[in-house]
Amino acid sequence: MSENAAKTENYLNVKHTVASWLFTVDHKRIGVMYLATILLFFFLGGVAAVLFRIELMTPTEMFMASETYNRLFTMHGITMIFFFLIPSIPAVLGNFLLPIMLGARDLAFPRLNLASWYVFTFGGLLGLGAIIFGGVDTGWTFYTPYSSTYANSNVILAALGIFVSGFASIMTGLNFIVTIHKMRAPGLTWFRLPLFVWAHYATSIIIVLGTPVIAITILLVAVERIFSVGIFDPALGGDPVLFQHLFWFYSHPAVYIMILPGMGVVSEIIACFSRKRIFGYHIVAMSSLAIAILGFFVWGHHMFVSSQSMYAGMIFSILSFLVAIPSAIKVFNWVATLYGGSIKLDTPMLYALGFIGLFTIGGLTGLFLATMAVNVHVHDTYFIVAHFHYVMVGGMVMAFFGGLHFWWPKITGKLFPEMLGRITAIIIFIGFNLTFFPQFIVGYLGMPRRYHVYPEEFQLLHVMSTGGAAVLALGYMLMGVYLLYSLILGPKASSNPWKAAGLEWTTPSPPPTENFLEPPVVKHEAYAYTEEDTYRDDAETKGDTHG
Amino acid sequence: MSDHAEPHIAPLKTYLNVFAALMVLTVLTVWVALFDLGPFNVVVAVTIATVKAYIVILYFMHVKYSAKIIWLTAAAGFVWFILMLALTLADFATRGWLPIPEPW
Ligand SMILES: [Cu+2]
Numbered sequence: 001m002s003e004n005a006a007k008t009e010n011y012l013n014v015k016h017t018v019a020s021w022l023f024t025v026d027h028k029r030i031g032v033m034y035l036a037t038i039l040l041f042f043f044l045g046g047v048a049a050v051l052f053r054i055e056l057m058t059p060t061e062m063f064m065a066s067e068t069y070n071r072l073f074t075m076h077g078i079t080m081i082f083f084f085l086i087p088s089i090p091a092v093l094g095n096f097l098l099p100i101m102l103g104a105r106d107l108a109f110p111r112l113n114l115a116s117w118y119v120f121t122f123g124g125l126l127g128l129g130a131i132i133f134g135g136v137d138t139g140w141t142f143y144t145p146y147s148s149t150y151a152n153s154n155v156i157l158a159a160l161g162i163f164v165s166g167f168a169s170i171m172t173g174l175n176f177i178v179t180i181h182k183m184r185a186p187g188l189t190w191f192r193l194p195l196f197v198w199a200h201y202a203t204s205i206i207i208v209l210g211t212p213v214i215a216i217t218i219l220l221v222a223v224e225r226i227f228s229v230g231i232f233d234p235a236l237g238g239d240p241v242l243f244q245h246l247f248w249f250y251s252h253p254a255v256y257i258m259i260l261p262g263m264g265v266v267s268e269i270i271a272c273f274s275r276k277r278i279f280g281y282h283i284v285a286m287s288s289l290a291i292a293i294l295g296f297f298v299w300g301h302h303m304f305v306s307s308q309s310m311y312a313g314m315i316f317s318i319l320s321f322l323v324a325i326p327s328a329i330k331v332f333n334w335v336a337t338l339y340g341g342s343i344k345l346d347t348p349m350l351y352a353l354g355f356i357g358l359f360t361i362g363g364l365t366g367l368f369l370a371t372m373a374v375n376v377h378v379h380d381t382y383f384i385v386a387h388f389h390y391v392m393v394g395g396m397v398m399a400f401f402g403g404l405h406f407w408w409p410k411i412t413g414k415l416f417p418e419m420l421g422r423i424t425a426i427i428i429f430i431g432f433n434l435t436f437f438p439q440f441i442v443g444y445l446g447m448p449r450r451y452h453v454y455p456e457e458f459q460l461l462h463v464m465s466t467g468g469a470a471v472l473a474l475g476y477m478l479m480g481v482y483l484l485y486s487l488i489l490g491p492k493a494s495s496n497p498w499k500a501a502g503l504e505w506t507t508p509s510p511p512p513t514e515n516f517l518e519p520p521v522v523k524h525e526a527y528a529y530t531e532e533d534t535y536r537d538d539a540e541t542k543g544d545t546h547g
Numbered sequence: 548m549s550d551h552a553e554p555h556i557a558p559l560k561t562y563l564n565v566f567a568a569l570m571v572l573t574v575l576t577v578w579v580a581l582f583d584l585g586p587f588n589v590v591v592a593v594t595i596a597t598v599k600a601y602i603v604i605l606y607f608m609h610v611k612y613s614a615k616i617i618w619l620t621a622a623a624g625f626v627w628f629i630l631m632l633a634l635t636l637a638d639f640a641t642r643g644w645l646p647i648p649e650p651w
Contacts, residue, residue, distance in 0.1 A: 209624065242635070245634075246635075297630070299634075303638075308642075309638045309640075309641040309645075310641075311644060312634070312638035316634075
């Protein structure tokens with residue numbers, strides 16, 4: 001390859017055929033394919049949300065029956081959680097960036113990576129099938145007996161979709177763990193890894209340890225229905241609460257599958273736009289692992305009012321408080337990083353700052369919910385709906401779009417209109433808060449979730465919420481438009497438009513198929529923004545590279 | 548730590564011994580089921596099953612001959628499984644501790 005060709009040939013323009021995408025083993029192309037797939041599900045889940053938010057503007061039935069309403073919020077939950085949030089950052093940004101951040105050519109198992117996209121897409125199609133054939137009305141949690149004895153919708157198809165797409169998660173998680181252990185560039189010790197990598201390492205551990213349990217749970221539901229073995233049905237000698245145990249054993253850690261990669265993204269952005277090393281790098285890295293492990297000990301906080309033993313409830317309540325510690329460590333360390341930094345409020349930074357504030361509200365209201373007595377009052381109200389949307393949308397979706405903007409020039413090789421980006425970030429922030437803050441209030445006042453007919457005094461808050469949803473939708477559409485514009489007509493990006501540290505910025509935008517023009521050697525730690533940081537070489541950052 | 552060790556080939560005899568042990572334990576499970584041990588019915592059955600799983604993991608799944616990191620991975624799966632059972636049982640075992648309140 002001549003010097004000139006090396007400069008212009010990249011992973012995007014190396015081949016153009018459809019087959020070259022469908023049979024690619026390039027982690028970057030697979031990341032882009034994942035992006036297109038999950039954005040489709042994000043759109044579907046968003047449409048469902050817009051529809052039921054319109055219905056909720058009036059206290060009486062406006063244009064949909066309860067049946068339809070149930071199916072819409074279930075569709076929203078299932079698509080957003082299983083087919084958008086869980087794969088969002090790991091399968092898109094993680095897939096694209098992890099090998100580059102490690103200075104590797106690809107993931108450890110490139111074919112497994114491609115297989116994961118096919119398996120995910122197949123699972124997604126099954127889920128889509130369940131929607132097309134009439135939808136599911138159990139809520140995304142599939143509680144028995146709604147989903148078993150009294151199921152009257154396409155539960156089996158939807159559950160099968162989740163079962164199948166779980167394997168895609170496991171493949172990705174396994175791939176990441178092996179890659180991080182085995183494929184770091186010379187000089188890239190564990191404590192020189194970007195926090196994005198640490199976050200994905202922790203996430204992968206949760207995926208590999210947790211996802212099999214949801215698969216087994218779904219299988220057990222099937223076994224009960226087909227062979228009449230008593231597992232969840234009391235008439236056969238089973239216990240419906242056992243389903244909740246098994247479901248939340250996966251689904252609470254799944255919250256951390258969704259949020260930890262977001263925390264990784266935010267760490268990268270904060271460091272870059274403060275021009276500083278992340279304060280307390282080691283403890284921020286370790287807090288990811290702490291969250292991953294502690295996250296498995298708390299699932300019973302979803303079951304305080306489901307006839308779970310009060311003693312078990314007490315244990316789960318205390319353990320749930322513990323998870324707040326590593327989460328707070330991260331928030332405090334980000335704020336300490338901002339302190340004294342040369343802060344630039346570019347688009348990715350606006351999303352990252354939004355994340356810190358909104359995640360903090362989401363996390364703190366989680367403590368309210370982990371308190372048993374308060375939980376009884378707000379259980380299954382809009383308070384909890386607001387809480388988890390502050391974590392999932394205010395946290396994870398903000399981080400995802402922050403990361404998408406931050407690495408957009410790297411992924412596409414194009415710049416996006418910065419001013420429009422900032423305005424959109426602010427519109428989304430305002431729209432988000434207008435949508436979900438009133439839900440804290442209406443929930444505290446006693447409005448239960450999953451009903452579309454409600455007492456008149458709640459209408460004002462619901463109208464505010466729907467108005468906010470419209471603003472939020474406008475923000476997302478605006479983003480879609482300018483990113484599409486940037487993709488086609490945007491100016492070319494240099495290899496490092498943000499002047500960021502990190503291996504991914506040392507290679508051209510978009511990167512060549514083999515990621516680097518020559519294999520990188522790492523000589524300093526991840527956030528070398530100042531002279532002092534570049535030549536910091538304390539005892540911990542030395543040591544062997546493989547282990 | 549031997550990450551790049553040659554794949555270990557265990558002698559056929561080992562496999563036959565493991566198979567025999569599994570069979571003996573299965574017979575034992577069936578035999579024990581003939582006696583009513585009260586609450587220990589489950590304890591005994593689960594203990595035997597755990598021993599069998601352990602043998603399978605060590606020999607048939609080759610963990611015994613693998614690198615430390617494989618040990619760690621297998622142990623994590625095992626510990627997590629026990630965690631799931633333990634905290635779930637924390638619910639089921641203590642549900643009866645509080646009397647059911649009289650209706651008003
Ligand atoms: Cu939870």
